[in-house]
Amino acid sequence: MARPVLSDRDLALKSIHLRKQTLEVIFNAGAGHTGGSLSCLDILNVLYNRILNVSPEKIPDPNRDRYVQSKGHSVEALYAVLADRGFFPESELKTICHYKSHFVGHPTRHIPGIEMNTGALGHGLPICIGMALASKMDSALYRVFTLLGDGELAEGSNWEAAMSAAHYKLDNLTAIIDHNTLQISGRTRDVMSNEPIDEKFRAFGWAVKTVNGHNFAELTDALSKPAEIGKPTCVIANTVKGKGVSFMEDVAKWHHGVPSDAELKQALSELDLAETKLKEVA
Amino acid sequence: MSAPAPSMYSPAAKAMAEKLGLKMGRANLDEFAATLMELAKANPSIVAVTSDSRGSGKLGPFAQALPKQLVEVGIAEQNLVGITAGLAACGKKSFGVSPACFLTARSLEQIKNDVCYSDVPATLIGISSGVSYGALGSTHHSLYDLAVLRAIHNISIVVPADNFETREVIRLAAKSKKPIYIRFGKAAMFNLHKAEDKFEIGKAIPLRDGNDVAFIASGETVVHALLAAGQLAERGLNCRVISMHTVKPLDTDAVLKAGRECRAVVTVEEHSVHGGFGEACASVLMQAGVTVPFRIAGIPDEDTVTGAQADIFRHYGISMEGLSATALKLLK
Numbered sequence: 001m002a003r004p005v006l007s008d009r010d011l012a013l014k015s016i017h018l019r020k021q022t023l024e025v026i027f028n029a030g031a032g033h034t035g036g037s038l039s040c041l042d043i044l045n046v047l048y049n050r051i052l053n054v055s056p057e058k059i060p061d062p063n064r065d066r067y068v069q070s071k072g073h074s075v076e077a078l079y080a081v082l083a084d085r086g087f088f089p090e091s092e093l094k095t096i097c098h099y100k101s102h103f104v105g106h107p108t109r110h111i112p113g114i115e116m117n118t119g120a121l122g123h124g125l126p127i128c129i130g131m132a133l134a135s136k137m138d139s140a141l142y143r144v145f146t147l148l149g150d151g152e153l154a155e156g157s158n159w160e161a162a163m164s165a166a167h168y169k170l171d172n173l174t175a176i177i178d179h180n181t182l183q184i185s186g187r188t189r190d191v192m193s194n195e196p197i198d199e200k201f202r203a204f205g206w207a208v209k210t211v212n213g214h215n216f217a218e219l220t221d222a223l224s225k226p227a228e229i230g231k232p233t234c235v236i237a238n239t240v241k242g243k244g245v246s247f248m249e250d251v252a253k254w255h256h257g258v259p260s261d262a263e264l265k266q267a268l269s270e271l272d273l274a275e276t277k278l279k280e281v282a
Numbered sequence: 283m284s285a286p287a288p289s290m291y292s293p294a295a296k297a298m299a300e301k302l303g304l305k306m307g308r309a310n311l312d313e314f315a316a317t318l319m320e321l322a323k324a325n326p327s328i329v330a331v332t333s334d335s336r337g338s339g340k341l342g343p344f345a346q347a348l349p350k351q352l353v354e355v356g357i358a359e360q361n362l363v364g365i366t367a368g369l370a371a372c373g374k375k376s377f378g379v380s381p382a383c384f385l386t387a388r389s390l391e392q393i394k395n396d397v398c399y400s401d402v403p404a405t406l407i408g409i410s411s412g413v414s415y416g417a418l419g420s421t422h423h424s425l426y427d428l429a430v431l432r433a434i435h436n437i438s439i440v441v442p443a444d445n446f447e448t449r450e451v452i453r454l455a456a457k458s459k460k461p462i463y464i465r466f467g468k469a470a471m472f473n474l475h476k477a478e479d480k481f482e483i484g485k486a487i488p489l490r491d492g493n494d495v496a497f498i499a500s501g502e503t504v505v506h507a508l509l510a511a512g513q514l515a516e517r518g519l520n521c522r523v524i525s526m527h528t529v530k531p532l533d534t535d536a537v538l539k540a541g542r543e544c545r546a547v548v549t550v551e552e553h554s555v556h557g558g559f560g561e562a563c564a565s566v567l568m569q570a571g572v573t574v575p576f577r578i579a580g581i582p583d584e585d586t587v588t589g590a591q592a593d594i595f596r597h598y599g600i601s602m603e604g605l606s607a608t609a610l611k612l613l614k
């Protein structure tokens with residue numbers, strides 16, 4: 001059965017729902033990466049609802065698109081999106097990080113829909129080069145996507161991989177940078193300067209697009225097709241860490257901050273309000 | 283004219299090899315390259331990944347004959363392992379081929395996470411392992427790789443002793459759905475096996491029977507244990523020689539049997555005496571309550587002496603003469 005086409009408004013409502021779930025998951029687990037999960041959530045929402053040729057039924061399909069979350073610490077957002085897409089029941093989200101749960105605090109292949117185990121940074125892009133090469137070798141049409149944090153770009157392995165992606169003209173590969181400009185110790189530019197990211201990737205032979213990482217139309221446009229034939233695509237998604245909750249937005253301590261009972265209540269009420277307002281507009 | 287390379291075998295060791303009827307084969311590296319080429323011609327899903335290492339991996343002919351089945355990543359070992367894992371996750375039977383010293387140190391996290399933890403059917407080939415690079419020095423030695431990989435879950439570790447073991451393990455790796463690490467050197471090796479010998483990952487191969495001393499050896503040290511057993515036989519001692527090609531999973535039955543039936547056990551490896559194959563055997567024996575005079579022959583925890591592989595082996599007693607002396611001391 002064909003899936004219904006979701007409008008930008010539908011996705012916006014879904015993102016609010018998924019943000020609530022993400023926060024509840026982290027609260028229940030007593031651990032997690034709040035800020036980065038909220039910053040990449042709209043990207044994942046667009047990927048899984050508009051871009052990736054994946055579904056629970058297609059898990060064994062060799063021609064499915066591949067998504068590897070290099071910034072594995074934002075797994076709570078990924079779990080929420082996968083549950084929403086039916087890869088596993090939403091009720092299982094309650095077990096995340098609990099004793100003997102399959103749901104670890106970083107992505108693992110034990111979870112339906114997850115392709116590779118990640119969590120150590122700088123691993124997703126090299127893996128995706130191998131996947132994109134395999135797709136080319138088999139003259140297959142599947143595309144390969146990875147999501148990196150901007151702080152993660154300090155890992156040298158990314159640049160080994162960036163060089164090889166351009167060398168092999170992997171236009172079936174898209175690397176998305178969750179450019180929220182914060183990392184665990186503070187502002188990324190203060191920890192280790194990585195700007196200009198776009199010029200760096202261009203210099204390595206990539207086609208680069210910069211978008212608002214919370215704008216569904218811009219994300220959809222950038223991710224729908226390779227930016228340039230013969231070049232890998234880098235999408236720099238400008239995001240806000242902790243997006244959607246006033247007191248979490250753009251605050252480094254929420255990198256792996258876990259909300260208290262009161263903070264969760266406040267966050268959920270803010271998201272409820274946003275949902276009400278959005279519904280009123282329609 | 284440059285100085286001739288020092289021989290791995292003393293005149294007496296050469297005479298013993300002849301007496302035992304051992305015939306010289308080729309380097310395990312050459313056997314690997316030929317076997318992989320043969321398998322890859324029949325199976326297009328086999329892909330070799332190299333880090334500017336096609337020459338040192340003897341994969342030049344492979345690259346010529348099967349260019350679409352070789353991925354060159356340049357001098358970038360982390361990327362090599364990540365790509366090898368990604369290929370394996372997408373249906374390729376990938377072989378990441380790189381000098382053991384760089385492959386298992388620089389890319390250790392990729393081995394741990396991308397290959398072992400993600401459980402993809404990738405094979406990692408550590409070429410010129412141990413002290414094969416000899417006088418190039420410690421940057422080029424891999425004397426820790428067995429120790430670190432033993433402690434990582436979900437990878438088999440195989441150290442073939444001769445061409446037969448190399449050929450067989452590469453064939454099995456090409457069919458395997460699990461991570462495997464295989465390491466070998468580049469020196470020509472004596473053929474040690476009888477035609478009827480069978481190779482199975484995790485199953486030691488007995489090369490000689492006896493109950494006085496058991497030599498449990500791995501990789502390119504096995505021949506020296508066999509020669510030592512020949513030398514000790516001339517003194518009336520019957521020594522057992524076991525080729526323990528698989529360091530993990532270890533054939534614990536063979537180790538325990540040797541410990542229970544023999545008067546002494548000597549393990550031999552081209553690796554640090556810390557954390558390697560010898561300590562794995564010691565652990566098996568001790569935890570089973572088997573006490574037996576025991577020595578680990580390997581490379582001690584010090585700045586490794588400068589020299590060719592043959593010099594280093596001889597210096598640290600990994601030779602017919604050195605191993606015979608170690609065994610005799612244990613029996614005193």
